[in-house]
Amino acid sequence: MSECGCGNSPIAIGGCRPSKPPCPPAACPGPRPPCPPVPCPGPVPCPEPCEHCETIPLRDSAPYRVTATASSTDPTPYYTIADTHAALDPAVAQTILNSGTGTFPADDGTHSGRHTWLAGVVHIDPASLRGKPADVTVSASVHVHNDGRSTACRLYGRFALWNGTTPVRTDLLGPPDLPAGGDDNGVIPPTAVPLADVLAGKVVIELNLETGDDDACRVGPKQWTVDSFVLTVQASAPGCGRHFLRTTCRDCDGTVTCTTDTLDGSIPYAAVPPVFPVASCQDGCSTARPPCISTDRDNAIVRGSDGCLYAPDTPALDPSPCNAARNTTGGLLVPRIGLTGIAPGGSTGGERSVDIDVTGTSGCPERWEIGARLTPVSGFLNSERQHADLLARAGTDVPVPESDIVLPEAGVYHIDSDVRYALGSATGGSGYIIGWLRDETTDTLLTSFTQIAAINAARQEQQGGTTHIMTEYTVTSGPRTVRLHLMFVLTGGRITDAEAGGTDSNGATRMRFLKVRD
DSSP states (O other): OOTTSTTOOOOOBTTBOOOOOOOOSOOOSSSOOOOOSSOOSSSOOOOOOOOEEEEEEEEOOOOEEEOEEEEEEOOGGGOOSTTOEEEOOHHHHHHHHTTOOEEEOOOOSSSSSSEEEEEEEEEEOGGGOOSOOSEEEEEEEEEEEEEEESOOOSSOEEEEEEETTEEEEEEEEOSTTOOTTOEEEEEEEEEEEEHHHHHTTOEEEEEEEEOSOOTTTOOOOEEEEEEEEEEEEEEOOTTOSOEEEEEEEEOTTOOEEEEEEESSSSSBOOOOSSOEEGGGGGGTTSTTSOOOOOOOTTOOOEEOTTSOEEOOSSOOOOOOTTOOOEEETTEEEOOOOOOOSOOTTOOOOSSOEEEEEEEOOSSOOSOOEEEEEEEOOEEEEEOOSOOEEOGGGTTSOEEEEEEEEEEOSSEEEEEEEEEEEEEEESSOEEEEEEEEEEETTTTEEOSOOEEEEEEEESSOEEEEEEEEEEEEEEESSSOEEEEEEEEEEEEEEOOOEEEESSEETTEEOEEEEEEEEO
């Protein structure tokens, strides 16, 4: 401290820093003597800072996780599709509910239906509750894989939350018509249920999957691999959230000049209201019993002989080379991950791209929502040409080079074509036009021969219209050129007009492609 108290460095407490009063131009020489009853002559000494700070422990109302498990139970009360059910083996169901991997076997005809079911009762540890919450929030997720051999029909299952015999959430599984080898994730969003019903064993997670031959689609049986089941239960009660410290600074008049909330005096914290003094939480939140310390391996926090919690100055980090966190002179550094892509609503180009949305609440949320939209390669072409004269080349393959589309890369493509045609006879006759799509690069037939038009007239008749050819084609490498081919076949009499593959006043021949997956 200087001779008159000027220029001293205030102590920072929790981010608050007392203000430093201005000093007069001159300072009194030598050590400052005790003040006499009357002011001494000469320059007025600089006053000591009058601002003072105090720190008190508080507790907020942030939600916290409750210890929860699920146990396999008879799924019969949750069957909602008549005559289409079979229960999964209870041991397999429990393995899945324990976050392991289990199999929903394909239907072998032993039950009349098409779906197999499991159900798990949600249990919580009452000792992990704080205060007296009336409700808890239940959420869950699971991963399913269609092992085949068939495509799953339409929306092919359900991931549901029940309270007794009442469905609380009934989220259907999609995407529609999931092929063999396809993956999907079932999600039950956070849903509030009465705590008393959970403790009574009424709250149940249910999963059913289509394992048989669907009546409408007739797609055949299929097997599923199910894993990565996660159950999360959270509770919240006023004043039963997280411990934190609040530092408040005041000036000489008692006016608050600074308020800062921290976890330990240095780490900033955004408290969730309402906030209560720790002493007032004796009614069941926490101070009646000391806070628990995790027994997880390598937990660096320890309880001292004085009952206080102590953490090392330097966090203990896993030495694995895959650990991206590291200690720096400024503190613990965790690299950020930058996600880029075409922003929602932005323009798209010829190359495939992914739009990524990341949504999380402020502070340090336990869950983040990440969504992505694939913008795949696609193409569209009008065959701007006159119709090919098929009558002049009856019975022979007539390629239409103006219909060429180029598949730029490996993947699975949906390809379709609108084929415009005209077919007629002035005196009567019979015949037909067929068309097909061919990979010109590898000389591979994409579709079987499709009838474009047919005529069987006893007298004069003229036709015109558009026929659709559609297929799905797997490309192992690109680019590949796909072309429309046409042919007229005469079967009797005399045909005077057979042409197709071009554009006229009533329509056009079009080619389209869309990449649907890698």
